[in-house]
Amino acid sequence: MDDSIGDFQCADLLIKNSKIESIGKSIQIDNAQVINAKEFVIIPGFVDTHRHTWQTQLHGIRTDWNHLDYMTYIRSMYCVCYEPEDAGLGNYVGAIEALNSGITTLADHSHLQITEEHSDALASGIIKSGIRGIFLYGTYRNPSYKPGEKILSFKNLINEVTGPLNQWHRQNAFRIKEKYFSSTDSLIEFGIACSELSRGKSIELAIEEIEWARSLNPKRMSLHVATNRNEPINIVKELSIRNLIKDDILFVHGNHLSNSELESIVNSGSTISSNIEPEMSYGAFPVVNRLSQMGGCPCLGIDVLIDFSSDMFGQMRALLNVWRLEIALSNFDKMVRKIHQKKVLEIATINGAKALGLDHKIGSLTPGKEADLVLIKTEGLGLTPMNNPYNAVVTYGHPSNVDSVMVAGKFAKRNGNLLNVHWPSIKNQLNLSRDNIIKKYHLIPETSIRKLWKDSFNVKIVDLNL
Numbered sequence: 460m461d462d463s464i465g466d467f468q469c470a471d472l473l474i475k476n477s478k479i480e481s482i483g484k485s486i487q488i489d490n491a492q493v494i495n496a497k498e499f500v501i502i503p504g505f506v507d508t509h510r511h512t513w514q515t516q517l518h519g520i521r522t523d524w525n526h527l528d529y530m531t532y533i534r535s536m537y538c539v540c541y542e543p544e545d546a547g548l549g550n551y552v553g554a555i556e557a558l559n560s561g562i563t564t565l566a567d568h569s570h571l572q573i574t575e576e577h578s579d580a581l582a583s584g585i586i587k588s589g590i591r592g593i594f595l596y597g598t599y600r601n602p603s604y605k606p607g608e609k610i611l612s613f614k615n616l617i618n619e620v621t622g623p624l625n626q627w628h629r630q631n632a633f634r635i636k637e638k639y640f641s642s643t644d645s646l647i648e649f650g651i652a653c654s655e656l657s658r659g660k661s662i663e664l665a666i667e668e669i670e671w672a673r674s675l676n677p678k679r680m681s682l683h684v685a686t687n688r689n690e691p692i693n694i695v696k697e698l699s700i701r702n703l704i705k706d707d708i709l710f711v712h713g714n715h716l717s718n719s720e721l722e723s724i725v726n727s728g729s730t731i732s733s734n735i736e737p738e739m740s741y742g743a744f745p746v747v748n749r750l751s752q753m754g755g756c757p758c759l760g761i762d763v764l765i766d767f768s769s770d771m772f773g774q775m776r777a778l779l780n781v782w783r784l785e786i787a788l789s790n791f792d793k794m795v796r797k798i799h800q801k802k803v804l805e806i807a808t809i810n811g812a813k814a815l816g817l818d819h820k821i822g823s824l825t826p827g828k829e830a831d832l833v834l835i836k837t838e839g840l841g842l843t844p845m846n847n848p849y850n851a852v853v854t855y856g857h858p859s860n861v862d863s864v865m866v867a868g869k870f871a872k873r874n875g876n877l878l879n880v881h882w883p884s885i886k887n888q889l890n891l892s893r894d895n896i897i898k899k900y901h902l903i904p905e906t907s908i909r910k911l912w913k914d915s916f917n918v919k920i921v922d923l924n925l
């Protein structure tokens with residue numbers, strides 16, 4: 460997984476403190492603890508570049524949603540049902556769930572910043588997990604009503620959700636950065652998840668938010684863009700005209716961007732996080748193929764947790780297949796060589812590290828880098844006989860094959876079990892939290908809120924009886 464070193468059928472990997480010291484055949488050293496990795500594949504930890512981690516309690520809550528449903532149920536209803544302790548638990552469990560499946564770095568697009576207590580809980584939850592990553596403080600506005608309260612003005616609800624950056628978020632984001640992320644050598648760094656700028660009121664407000672975010676010196680700004688056609692503001696084009704795209708912006712989705720817009724992103728050193736399963740289910744090809752052909756650096760994210768698996772194996776397999784399909788369809792009169800699994804594994808590891816500005820530390824098995832790595836067990840049914848390690852991981856791999864996970868030289872998972880996690884008690888807390896959220900959800904007038912969003916979407920909505 461580092462072409463300058465090459466791959467090994469059998470080799471030693473020496474870890475000293477938090478870093479990879481050396482890789483090679485038969486490293487001789489005294490007093491080292493030896494871990495026998497025979498019948499394992501060792502890979503760098505996966506890098507998830509986009510996840511709404513707080514949604515962990517909502518796994519599979521509804522499974523046939525369109526964008527209207529998402530705005531109605533998640534952005535206007537479930538979010539206000541979270542108390543601070545639910546927010547903290549969701550972030551903590553979402554992060555250990557990621558670790559359990561071999562994701563060692565996570566970009567948490569965190570838009571449940573409702574009160575200061577919620578923000579404290581969200582930041583503390585991800586820090587407590589021991590994962591590496593970026594806590595992207597979300598400047599999205601959440602509705603101000605509480606479940607069970609009378610909603611005085613439904614019209615204001617949409618304005619609340621789509622409104623411009625307000626003073627409270629500016630102060631609270633700064634407070635959170637100072638309180639939790641002032642050290643540059645901690646595992647989690649600070650970033651900003653911008654509001655939906657392409658659906659905002661004006662380009663001037665969007666630029667103002669980006670300039671404000673830059674003033675906080677975030678590791679990255681994460682920005683949803685062009686998931687749907689005809690968004691009110693063509694944010695990539697507008698930022699590009701003003702030379703405001705830099706490598707500190709990580710765009711997310713970008714399915715409906717033109718080639719010239721993609722080129723402006725590639726030329727600026729920025730890139731796009733593709734979230735294959737959600738994007739395909741909303742009806743758009745991921746930009747991975749187009750970005751790759753332009754020399755860009757596509758990467759992968761998990762995104763929302765309500766309808767999709769939360770591990771990288773599902774995303775990699777979905778990418779492999781949709782990428783192969785896209786190439787086959789665009790070369791229907793030729794016979795082309797298929798995309799190799801190695802390419803997909805690089806996108807899920809080193810490309811993600813580059814996208815987050817962390818490739819000097821992680822993303823490959825390279826001496827001098829942090830020891831973030833995963834042992835995939837290949838001895839069992841489904842992976843034996845193992846003829847090709849890339850194929851074993853990408854095509855046949857599953858979280859249950861993840862035997863051990865290490866972050867910065869420390870095991871987070873060993874012999875199939877997460878360390879320092881008492882799952883029976885966490886499970887009980889999680890179920891209780893889910894029950895409380897759902898109880899509150901039923902106090903909210905769904906029909907009125909759905910109609911409000913339906914009227915605001917400038918598109919025909921149909922329900923197919925398939």
Ligand SMILES: [Zn+2]
Pocket residue numbers: 509511568683711762763
């Ligand atoms: Zn997202």
